[in-house]
Amino acid sequence: MPSRRERANAIRALSMDAVQKANSGHPGAPMGMADIAEVLWRDYLKHSPTNPQWFDRDRFVLSNGHGSMLIYSLLHLTGYDLSIDDLKNFRQLHSKTPGHPEYGYAPGVETTTGPLGQGIANAVGMAVAEKVMAAQFNRDGHTIVDHFTYVFLGDGCMMEGISHEVCSLAGTLGLGKLIAFYDDNGISIDGEVHGWFTDDTPARFESYGWQVIRNVDGHDADEIHMAIDTARKSEQPTLICCKTIIGYGSPNKQGKEESHGAALGNDEVTATRKQLNWAHGPFEIPADIYAEWDARDKGAAAENEWVKRFAAYEADHPGLAAEFTRRMAGELPDDFSAKASEFIRAVAEKGETIASRKASQNCLNAFGPLLPELLGGSADLAGSNLTLWKGCKPVVEEDASGNYMYYGVREFGMTAMMNGIALHGGLVPYGATFLMFMEYARNAVRMSALMKLRVLHVYTHDSIGLGEDGPTHQPVEQLASLRYTPNLDTWRPADAVEAAVAWKYAVERKDGPSALVFSRQNLPHNLRDHETESAIAHGGYILKDCIGEPELILISTGSEVGLAMQAYDQLIAKGVNVRVVSMPSTSVFDQQDAAYKQKVLPVEVSARIAIEAGHADFWYKYVGLEGRVIGMTTYGESAPAGQLFEHFGFTVENILSVAEELLED
Numbered sequence: 001m002p003s004r005r006e007r008a009n010a011i012r013a014l015s016m017d018a019v020q021k022a023n024s025g026h027p028g029a030p031m032g033m034a035d036i037a038e039v040l041w042r043d044y045l046k047h048s049p050t051n052p053q054w055f056d057r058d059r060f061v062l063s064n065g066h067g068s069m070l071i072y073s074l075l076h077l078t079g080y081d082l083s084i085d086d087l088k089n090f091r092q093l094h095s096k097t098p099g100h101p102e103y104g105y106a107p108g109v110e111t112t113t114g115p116l117g118q119g120i121a122n123a124v125g126m127a128v129a130e131k132v133m134a135a136q137f138n139r140d141g142h143t144i145v146d147h148f149t150y151v152f153l154g155d156g157c158m159m160e161g162i163s164h165e166v167c168s169l170a171g172t173l174g175l176g177k178l179i180a181f182y183d184d185n186g187i188s189i190d191g192e193v194h195g196w197f198t199d200d201t202p203a204r205f206e207s208y209g210w211q212v213i214r215n216v217d218g219h220d221a222d223e224i225h226m227a228i229d230t231a232r233k234s235e236q237p238t239l240i241c242c243k244t245i246i247g248y249g250s251p252n253k254q255g256k257e258e259s260h261g262a263a264l265g266n267d268e269v270t271a272t273r274k275q276l277n278w279a280h281g282p283f284e285i286p287a288d289i290y291a292e293w294d295a296r297d298k299g300a301a302a303e304n305e306w307v308k309r310f311a312a313y314e315a316d317h318p319g320l321a322a323e324f325t326r327r328m329a330g331e332l333p334d335d336f337s338a339k340a341s342e343f344i345r346a347v348a349e350k351g352e353t354i355a356s357r358k359a360s361q362n363c364l365n366a367f368g369p370l371l372p373e374l375l376g377g378s379a380d381l382a383g384s385n386l387t388l389w390k391g392c393k394p395v396v397e398e399d400a401s402g403n404y405m406y407y408g409v410r411e412f413g414m415t416a417m418m419n420g421i422a423l424h425g426g427l428v429p430y431g432a433t434f435l436m437f438m439e440y441a442r443n444a445v446r447m448s449a450l451m452k453l454r455v456l457h458v459y460t461h462d463s464i465g466l467g468e469d470g471p472t473h474q475p476v477e478q479l480a481s482l483r484y485t486p487n488l489d490t491w492r493p494a495d496a497v498e499a500a501v502a503w504k505y506a507v508e509r510k511d512g513p514s515a516l517v518f519s520r521q522n523l524p525h526n527l528r529d530h531e532t533e534s535a536i537a538h539g540g541y542i543l544k545d546c547i548g549e550p551e552l553i554l555i556s557t558g559s560e561v562g563l564a565m566q567a568y569d570q571l572i573a574k575g576v577n578v579r580v581v582s583m584p585s586t587s588v589f590d591q592q593d594a595a596y597k598q599k600v601l602p603v604e605v606s607a608r609i610a611i612e613a614g615h616a617d618f619w620y621k622y623v624g625l626e627g628r629v630i631g632m633t634t635y636g637e638s639a640p641a642g643q644l645f646e647h648f649g650f651t652v653e654n655i656l657s658v659a660e661e662l663l664e665d
Helices: 004-022 028-043 065-078 084-088 118-137 155-159 161-173 201-208 221-232 266-276 287-293 296-316 318-328 336-350 356-370 411-424 435-450 478-483 496-508 532-536 558-573 586-590 594-600 616-623 641-647 652-664
Strands: 059-062 149-154 178-184 211-217 238-243 374-378 404-406 428-434 456-460 489-491 514-517 541-544 552-556 578-582 608-615 628-632
Touching: 004 028, 004 065, 004 084, 004 266, 004 287, 028 065, 028 149, 028 178, 028 221, 059 065, 059 118, 065 084, 065 149, 065 287, 118 149, 118 161, 118 178, 118 318, 118 411, 118 435, 149 155, 155 161, 155 178, 161 201, 161 411, 178 221, 201 211, 201 238, 211 221, 221 238, 296 318, 336 356, 336 496, 336 532, 356 374, 356 456, 356 496, 374 411, 411 428, 411 435, 428 435, 435 456, 435 478, 435 514, 478 489, 478 514, 478 608, 478 616, 489 496, 489 586, 496 514, 496 532, 532 541, 541 558, 541 594, 552 558, 552 616, 552 652, 558 578, 558 608, 558 652, 608 616, 608 652, 616 628, 628 652
Parallel strands: 059 149, 149 178, 178 238, 211 238, 374 404, 374 428, 428 456, 456 514, 489 514, 552 578, 552 608, 608 628
Antiparallel strands: 541 578
């Protein structure tokens, strides 16, 4: 029977061979963490290679995602649908084995990792989701939600600020099913980290409320076993500090930065084979080692045992079982769409003049009772973002059955955790901050779009209209940044009706995230003389039209739509045939067919003015070089909102002046 070291060496051999064949990659981390992975994956990890989406599997996250050949080797060896040819195709176009683990490419990859620190943040989100789902669904005698989240992370993840944000909160929430393995090898790309990273990391995590197991020999299976056994008994998250040697087995490069991010080289690969006593060719794994690694039968048995338990649960709690099945399938309640549309019609009939952030809260009060899967939150701004609704119950260490997270001032951590919550399944997360502070969370927003997750990013205080807090808090370029993000639908509603439609369609969307951008100041209700929801759902639509063909089109969003409507009245009085187009979501509008876009923005009408208190340059794609944009080209100032709008040209008078100039050209 192959020894533990031989099984671990299979990971090392596959990792160095794949990197060498690609002449690109990171062999050091997989070779250094192979012994830890062997113990975890063979002796503890609950998973089913033939059904990677089995709900009650343990989640495994490789936060130091540059070491991707570690997880690819593990998936291949344990029996997932990842062939030796897939490993040979490492880092090649359209392969299942890209340079960093990408969600949706290889079965068994739970999340996209690579930007350091986000993997541990995703893992915290997954552990939160497990705890919440367990509290909501487990009953006496029936435990259907019961799995661990394991995460590997290195020095780079520890240096990233996001690790502080999420690990601090993980301790506060008592996430006992979260176990992190710190690959403490003392090496990063630039060399030995003692010149720039001298934190007492164990003490830091102890201060967060974690159980910390120090000084584990990451190449000693017995010590790793003891650490995992101890970790699995804790009611707090556990950090296992593993002392490892990067590039373990490479006689000339182990323990050095040279093994971190480059192929070892043919000569060194040969020398490593000899050092490890691995007498097999490239990508060659002996049958007895494959047999020892194969987890398909064990995984199927674990899954079948859970299926039996779920059947017993279903017999005793049929309603809960049906709800659990629905939520894990990602389906919304059957009556949600109809009731949401009914609410939209009621909002239109009421015609309130309110801030769109307040309209957003009204939506939550209407939709929240219909959607038990909603898990909300805010980065310490609940009273300003208005994300709390009447049925909110906080998730706390002692009782995780709630539906609202107090994330604290952790915008980046909150957003990356929401990605993990969405990936886990069973919950639809939304989280809020000021639009300006989206910048802190930017990379996690991008990751939600890259993975096409159902995550709702809520942003308030959306422009210079927030006033006296000044340019540090007044977003200018952020709307453009969000809109330029592939797969992300950004909505900036003009009134309460558009806010309700935005919420409905963001919740219903399955193939990507949405950003909902709301105002601090009150916005007037806009009268519409057509079927409201279907028009708004196109992303851009004719809000107010003239008799006959327009000679001028005003395009606007959010708080500036009211200005456009006022300008419309005066332009019509002057005899100008003008059309107002509200465009709450440019990405949704762009998805419409050519006939619809021609109907709203006919190419024959080149006289166009876009009006938005955001960066002007974005709008030239809609107005063309012959059009005009009334927008921001500088940062804001500190003053009351009304003075700022006048100062920066967001007035009816300025719109009329620009229109007159444009029509004279």
